[in-house]
Amino acid sequence: MSLDKEKIKHVAKLARISVDEAKVDSLTKDLNSIFKFIEQLNELNTDKVKPLTSILNQSLRSRKDEISDGKIREKILKNSPKKNEEFFVVPKVVE
Amino acid sequence: MSNITNQSLSKILESIKSKKISSLELTQAYIKNIENAKKLNAFVTTTFDQALENAKKFDNKPNNEQLLSGVPLAVKDLFCTENIKTTAGSNILNNFVPSYESTVTKNLWNNGAFLLGKLNCDEFAMGSSNETSFFGNVINPIGDHLVPGGSSGGSSSALAADLTPATIGTDTGGSIRQPASFTGTVGLKPTYGLCSRWGIVAFASSLDQAGPMTKTVNDCSIMLEAMSGFDEKDSTSINKKKETYSKNLKDNIKGLKIGIPKEYRVDNMPKEIDELWEKGKKILKDLGAQLIDISLPHTKYALPTYYIVAPAEASSNLARYDGVRYGYRSQKGKDLIEMYENTRSEGFGDEVKRRILIGTYVLSSGYYDAYYLKAQKVRQLIKKDFDDSFTKVDAILTPSTPSSAFKIGEKTNDPVSMYLNDIFTVPVNLAGLPALSLPAGSDKKGYPLGLQLIGKALDEQKILNIGYAFEKNCGYKNEVKKWWS
């Protein structure tokens, strides 16, 4: 299959990356060559193969239900590009 | 002691223990080397003051019982370091200062080492040449026009140029072994789950694994011992007893069965690689190992599988870089969505964006089965290939890379040819196995070449032993001329 510009723009929207109009052509070319390479997999019949969900053959380990974290607001907010004393601050969201 | 820095880590440790050199002298020697090697662009951040402080502290009260007593180490800038800027080679983390220390680096410091600086790498470890870093490309000490490999290119370059006695990298598809091969150094990708991923900037969670990069196999075993271990903060960490790799290092490999997979002889592979492989086989055979022809029939599909799985995971792992809680935020855009789009567009480089788009696409509605699910199935087949082979052999010998170090800029316009560089390393990540890249010779241009030993899961000791025996009998010594200073 081939990826057209519209599809790429849609995917970029999903990924929240704005795409420079001037770069769309070269991006389209690159992605199509990568997908052509990827699609070698279609040579293989995998109808009866179980997908691999985890490379480790063990069950999920769990932890005890104890409060052992939090109360570090300063550390949490320290790196934020925009914040006040209590909150992260972002441009207005319209629902 | 002017040439202490070109010694192996184990020699340096001996010198420290026997007080032939102080930690401070050692640290000063490395700082001098680093300052003279700015051209290589191996460092993103240096922490000299802190390192000198730590060296003095060690000298005042030396504790020689530790694995890495009094040794300064530079690490890949993908490991979060407490109160030290951590960038992952990206503009989007350009100003990020973690309040926490990754488990792996903490393990190193708990073993007596201290931080010398943070090493350049491909942006979010996505690259095979260290050319995708926001902080500029790194130069291979082997030649001023050569890439050091990637993504741990700052690590391989710094190690080969004697800017750190040993280092650590991360390996998602070959990011430790390929740069090790390109710089004539030793690199190990451990079994998935042996080293904690906690505090390492994630690229592809099911593939990422931290590992040592060193000058010798013994150094490699010391570093692995220091950095590995169970971590309850990582749900994919393997809970097992800690091993003493360096103490158990043996060079007797008589009777071991070494698999030679026929699928690793690819089209257009330089004759030198083939000859190197033959040389490797002969060395092991002469040491009493038994060579066995094996087949890993799905090898050819590993790279296409990898280029679905890794970008898919990355597209999700990198969603957190949105300019809200840390890192870069674009000032452009009238609402939240535009802020996201501009932040991520300006904050990420082209290769990272390309992979996020690939990953988003292969997971998106209508394409999941054709790409992601398909890749998970092929990954199962690749794992099974190895499982089947390891019923017959103890380890597998292959070339590390299909070529020696290439020129800067040579492959930047052709992503697929860049990706093909990882053709021999990627299957190992998909199967979660350990693999060691060893310097084994050079091509006719004199550039180093490596061979790869692949082991069963958690069989690090065995491939280190084979590597140790190989190293003693290989007769190859990588000579780096210090053209930059």
Place this chain on the structure above:
Amino acid sequence: MSKEKFDYFINGEKGKYEVVIGLEVHAQVLSNSKLFSGSSTKFGADPNKQVSLIDSAFPGMLPVINEECVKQAVRTGLGLNAKINNYSVFDRKNYFYADLPQGYQISQYKNPIVGEGKVLLDMPYGSKEIGIERLHLEQDAGKSIHDMDPSSTYVDLNRSGIALMEIVSKPDLRSPDEVNAYIKKLRSIMRYLGTCDGNMQEGSLRADVNVSVRRAGDKKFGTRCEIKNVNSIKFMQMAIEYEANRQVELLEEGKQIDQETRLFDTKKNETRSMRSKEDAHDYRYFPDPDLLPLKLEQKLIEDLKKSLPELPDNKKERFIQEYGLNSYEANVLVSEKEISDYYEEVAKLSDKKLAATWMMGELFAMLNNKGLNISNSPISAKNFAELVQSIKSGEISGRIAKEVFEIMVESGDNPKKIIESKGMKQQSDPKELEKIINEILLKNKDKVDQYKAGKEKLFGFFVGQVMKLSGGKANPQLTNEILKKLLKG
């Protein structure tokens, strides 16, 4: 109790429409710490004070699951008579939002921890079974605050990462009343189990409501709209009512219904399309590579099953058998665990049937008026039982009992003490009563003559006089008997 007929349809000009509703309930798991981190889940903390590096998705942070949250999900599944899956997988649901730090929510998609189950509702027209499609564990998001600054949104991540159970019903609900009964039943079951406090004001229980309409009698479902995140039963009912009518209107106009996500505006009492969710339908689910599949041992499930408390449906049956209650009474008294506990304590010490009548009458009315719960009732179960016994034994009359009850509410005192100190004990001594009655009959000779002449309704007058003279304490039954006897003589 007479059985009514189900009758909730929307009448359009072209015919009757049936409303089809399915609910996705988000119930906050009762646990000390979050699903994948050690931060507290306590409600009402200062902003961003219950946030770890994991909840705020710092680079390199990894999730580790809370064992109690897993157990709570299994308990809830067992309480819903559902299949517990020994193998389940955590997936990432990818979308961008300011209060979703990871850029994905860890949830369960293809392999949830709990499969199909059912919930039984008691409706006036009989009992109705609502199918449960699945229950899965997932992370809650943080909170975006839009009204603190005109140009910015503030983000508080205290809630980010708290464990939720998403309980998905089959599209088996047909009216706002059924939705009310369903939510209450679900909440009751979870409170019995101690797996969710069901506190809707604090957001511990919220629901996405799927609504569609179809011509009555049609087999095929109509196109549904999803109304997001409604946090009270009343709003759910209003939203359904509005949405169903909107859809019927569209259909009557010959228009199509777009499958979309809508928001219920509580101020305008209407639903409207959510623009911000336009492209959110492509969540790109895939198994979270930071977590491994969750494998539950059968023994753990069996152990949890054994330790489950008695649940409302079983308790109701027992109340009918053991206490001789009718189905309606039993239903009301098991609706909440605390109510059933209170009742059982009262019933142990007093007449079971009378206790039920008085609880459901006086006690509930008083609690309702005062806006109280049974757990903070001013009357203890023991005192309430004594009151019931005083009525039963004839010590006080029902009328006096109401007065005693009022005093108990105000003072919290024991009823015996009140009755004695205020001299409210019923006059049940026949000799004493005869004395009073004779006195009255003497005083009202004219009326006695009229009565005897056939004006029998004067009987009430004599009773009234007796009550007046005895200060209301005369035993009414005895008074009647004696009056009748003496008036004959």
